[in-house]
Amino acid sequence: MRIQQKVLLVPMQPTPNGRMHIGHGGGTYLRADVIARALRAQGHEVAVVTGSDVYEDWVVAAAHREGRSPEETCRDHHAGIARDLARLSVRLDAWIDPSGEEHRDAYRQLHEDVLNRLRTTGAARLESERIPFARDTGRALVGPWIAGECPHCGRPCGGSTCTYCGEYFVPEQLVDARSRIGDGPVEWRTERNWFATADDPGAIADRHRAAGLRPVFLAPLLRALEAHGGRVRLSGQGDWGIRSETLPAGKVISNGYFLYSVYCGEVHRASTGAAVNPFAPGSGVTTVGLFGSDNSTPGLLVPDVIAQGSRGTLTPFDATVVNGMLQFEGHKCSTSKRHGIWLSELLDGTSVTADELRYALLHAPLDHGPADISLRSLTDHVNALRTWRTSVLRPALDRLREQSRPVPRAESALKAAAAQYELLTPYSPDLTAAVEAFDAWIGGPLTADAEWLVGVALLARPLLPELADQVWARLGFPGEPDLRQAEHLEPLPLRSPAGSADEPAGPLDPAALRPYVHIQDQE
Template structure:
């Protein structure tokens, strides 16, 4: 499918209830960064915009656990997550705090305007539903406050989505529902909330099929369409969230991923001076949503339902990139259960670099479903890359400094890079195949000469940006590795030789990582 010269990628907003673990880093955010870098290398104008999901009840749960206010919790983890992404070389064009002074009013107003629009068009309907409450406190047991078994697969879950199978459900569908905040009995009450349902469920499924969504990620969407016709929530119970004067006390507007993305579109419009939001039909900007498979309903269903109900004022994502869940040592990485390796601890407390961690995570085939990595896997990939840098790359760069003739047009490198970039479009990307293409190139039997180094830089740019930039600079090119510049092959005179000491690293001892490994058996 066609990609416009202007592209906006919106990775799903992380919840600021803790710092980022390798499951976060290796999934949605790494995909956004890799795809953006590949598109930029081909000349597209790309922006990656997201922010933290401050209006999520998991923030309140974290605040109670940490003994401080939700506002303090948001501010602290919002800043910490930004540092985590930066340490992993994830480049963002804007990092939004919807509760901050710069965005609070406009963010609330956008949600209120869309809800009003859906009411006006008749797409929004007030419906009755059964909601669980804690009998002793009267708190609505939604989000982090409720647990039970998934109505589809039977696995333990909570909130409104099963992280095992991706099934979305309303509270009354949860099997054996129980409170997560004590032993209080669950009391069911009938409440009224606003919902919207797809006008044409079949068109939603057909659109995602045509966009190349893989069957493993399409399945939860098809179940949702079959089971309830594409019904999505617009308001819900709660005190922490997007409040509105149009709703009674104890109700908030659903802080969904799609309207968050539309707000990111407003930030993009303001920063670029564009006439319309990228989510306006015919905007000329390709919009890309990126999220984990446990968010199939917010990412795949809600955008189409709201777009259909808006009657031409909003368009859904042009492309969606879904990744499976990353397991570490056999269990899903989890902030609330403290299971995994945290990016801040690994990248700040050990010798593991951003490139080395990215190289490891790229080998987990999350574009095809769930995957697992272990401490041994991490150590193996880090040491393999370190040995190659020492025994192959460094000597090649040393020989480059002695070379006096210009770099010839690197036909093989250009061909390999073009084939790799074709794997990194927003339509059915395959990052594991892309890193295999890089591995095949750096391990190829050809002579590691200047033209080979061009390939290292071009194929490495989306995946290992620090290494690629270093090689590109040594070749004498300005800026970042770029296909068009490599095609012209008119490098500037090479810079003074830079030190290659950074290419030399001792083998990683897994014992040095063990203090940073958190293992807790999930419920």
């Protein structure tokens, strides 16, 4: 499918209930950054816009655990997550706090306007549902407050989506529902909330098939369409969230990923001076949603249902990039369970660099489903990259300083980079295949000369940006590695740059990372 010249990528908003772990870094946000860099290298105008999910009940749970207000919890973790992403070399064009003064009113208004629009078109309907409440405290047991077993796979879960199988469910479907924080016995009450259902469920499935969504990620969507025809929630129980005068006390507008993305589109429109939101029909912008497989309903179903119900005022994502869940040492990385390695601790407390961590995470094939990374495999990838930089890259850059002949046209490098970038489109990307293409280039039989270095820079650009920029600068080329620039450059005389390659740290011992590993609270 065709990609417009202008592209907006919206990775799913992380919840500010803690800092980012390697599951976050290696999944959605790394994919957004890699795809954006590959598209920019081909001349596209690309923006990556997201922010934190401040109205998620997990924030309240974190505040309860940390002994402070939800507002303070949001502010602290919102800022910390931004630092984590920057530390991993994930480049964002806007980082939005929907509860902050700049965005609060406009964010609430957009959600209310869309809900009113769906009511007007008849797409939104009030429906009865059974909701569990804590008998002792009166708390609605939804989101982080409810635990049980998934009605589809039987694994422990809570909220409305199973992190193991990716299935969506309503509270009354949860098996053996119980309070997660010991609120006492559960009682069920009938409540009325707003829902919308797909006008044409078959068209949703067909659209995602045509866009190249892999079967492993399409399957939960197909099951949801078959089970309930594409029914999605528009309002729910809660006191922390997007309040509306049109809803009774104790209810909030659902703070879903798609309308968050539409708001990101509005921020992007205002910053660029565009005439319409990228999610408006005919905007001329390719919109890309990126999220983990545990968010199949918010990411794959809700955008189409709301777009259909809006009757031509909104369009769903043009492309969706879904990644499987990253497991660490056999269990899914989890903020609430404190399982994984946290980016800030790893990158600030050890010798591991952003490029090295990205290199290790890129080898986990999350574009094809769940994958596991161990402390040993992480260490092995870091050491492999360090060894190559010391034994191959540094000597090649040293020889470059001694050459006086021009850098030749790098036809083989251009061909290899073009093939790699084809793996990094928003339609069925494969980051592991892309890093394997990089590995093949740096470990192949080609002579480690100036032409080879052009290929190193071009193939590294989406994946290992610090390395790519370093090599490109040593070649004497301006700016960032750029496929179009390399295609049209006449052979340039080397500028004999001073200095040598940055010396990587010595071999990494897994024991050095052990203090930063968290393995706790597994059910």
